[in-house]
Amino acid sequence: MYDKDFFHIQIRSLSSKDSIPFDVYIKINDKKVHYLKAGDKFDDNKIIQFQTKASESFFIRAEDKLTYKSFIQKKLSSDDFSSHEKAQILRDSSMSLIEELFESPTVEDALKGSQQVIDNFMNFMDDDPDAVSQLVKLSSHDFYTYNHSLDVGIYSLGLGRILGFSGDELQELGEGALIHDIGKRQVHVDIITKDGPLDELEWLQMRKHPQYGLQILNDFDVSNAIKACCFEHHENMMGTGYPQKLPGSEIHPFARIIAITDTYDALTTQRTYNVPMTPEEALNFMKGKLKGKYDEDFLEAMYSVLFKLKAKEKAS
Numbered sequence: 001m002y003d004k005d006f007f008h009i010q011i012r013s014l015s016s017k018d019s020i021p022f023d024v025y026i027k028i029n030d031k032k033v034h035y036l037k038a039g040d041k042f043d044d045n046k047i048i049q050f051q052t053k054a055s056e057s058f059f060i061r062a063e064d065k066l067t068y069k070s071f072i073q074k075k076l077s078s079d080d081f082s083s084h085e086k087a088q089i090l091r092d093s094s095m096s097l098i099e100e101l102f103e104s105p106t107v108e109d110a111l112k113g114s115q116q117v118i119d120n121f122m123n124f125m126d127d128d129p130d131a132v133s134q135l136v137k138l139s140s141h142d143f144y145t146y147n148h149s150l151d152v153g154i155y156s157l158g159l160g161r162i163l164g165f166s167g168d169e170l171q172e173l174g175e176g177a178l179i180h181d182i183g184k185r186q187v188h189v190d191i192i193t194k195d196g197p198l199d200e201l202e203w204l205q206m207r208k209h210p211q212y213g214l215q216i217l218n219d220f221d222v223s224n225a226i227k228a229c230c231f232e233h234h235e236n237m238m239g240t241g242y243p244q245k246l247p248g249s250e251i252h253p254f255a256r257i258i259a260i261t262d263t264y265d266a267l268t269t270q271r272t273y274n275v276p277m278t279p280e281e282a283l284n285f286m287k288g289k290l291k292g293k294y295d296e297d298f299l300e301a302m303y304s305v306l307f308k309l310k311a312k313e314k315a316s
C-alpha cells in the first residue's frame with residue numbers, strides 16, 4: 001500500500017562505513033516501527049541477515065528523502081566502493097524511485113524521480129568506463145514491473161550510447177525507457193501480476209497501456225520524444241504493431257530502441273510459465289524468428305552492447 005509519509009528503501013543501500021543520517025523504520029504487520037535512530041550505525045552483518053529475511057520492509061520518513069539522496073551520492077563519489085558495489089548501490093537506490101513511478105498518486109513527482117534516476121546513471125557512466133557492463137551484469141531477470149523498467153532503462157542507455165546518442169538526447173532516451181510502461185498504472189494490478197498467460201479480455205486491457213501512457217504524459221510538460229517512447233514502443237518495423245500499426249520509417253528512433261530492449265528483457269526474464277532465454281538465444285531469436293520486426297542496425301548494435309561487454313569480461 002502506498003504511504004505518502006514514508007519512502008520505501010532497499011536495505012542494501014544502507015551499507016556504509018559511516019553512521020546513517022536519518023531514522024529508519026521497519027514494517028511489521030503493516031505498521032512502521034522505529035528501528036534505527038539517525039546517527040546510529042547499521043552493522044553490515046545485520047544488513048546481510050535482513051537482506052535474506054525482510055529485505056522489502058525498510059522505510060525512511062518522506063521528509064528525509066533529500067538526506068537519503070545525498071547519503072547515496074556521497075557513497076557513489078567515494079573511493080571506498082568498487083565499481084560493482086557502486087552499480088549495486090545505484091540500482092538499489094533507484095528502485096525506490098521507480099516504485100514511486102508506479103505507485104505515487106502524483107505523476108509529477110514520479111516524473112521528477114525518473115529524471116533523477118537517469119541523471120545518476122549518466123553521471124556513473126561518465127565517471128566509470130565499466131559502468132554499463134556493471135549495471136547490465138546486475139539485471140534482475142525477474143519480471144516485476146519495477147525491475148523491468150529499470151533494466152529497459154539501463155539497456156537503452158547502453159544501446160543509445162553505442163548508436164551515438166549523448167548528452168541531453170541520451171538523458172531523454174533513458175527517461176523515456178524508464179517510463180515506457182507508465183500506462184500500466186491504469187491497467188488492473190491483477191492483470192499486471194497474473195501468474196500465467198493472459199486471456200483475451202486481459203490482453204485487450206494490457207494492450208491499451210501505450211495509449212494510457214500517452215494520456216498520462218499529455219497532462220505534463222514532457223517532450224514528444226519521451227511521449228513516443230510510451231506510445232510507440234509496441235510498434236514494429238513491419239507495420240503490424242500496436243496501437244497505430246505505424247510503418248517502420250515513422251517510428252521514433254527511441255521507440256525503436258525500446259522495442260528491442262523491452263523484448264530482450266522479456267525474453268531473458270524468468271516468469272512462472274516460461275524458461276528464460278540466455279542473452280545469445282534471445283538476440284538470435286529476435287534476429288531469426290522475429291526477423292523484420294526490429295530495426296536491423298539497432299539490433300546488430302545490441303549484440304555489441306551485450307557481447308563486447310562479455311569479451312571484455314573474459315579479457316579481464
Ligand SMILES: [Fe+2]
Pocket residue numbers: 180181209233234
Ligand atoms: Fe509495454
Ligand SMILES: [Fe+2]
Pocket residue numbers: 148152180181262
Ligand atoms: Fe515493457
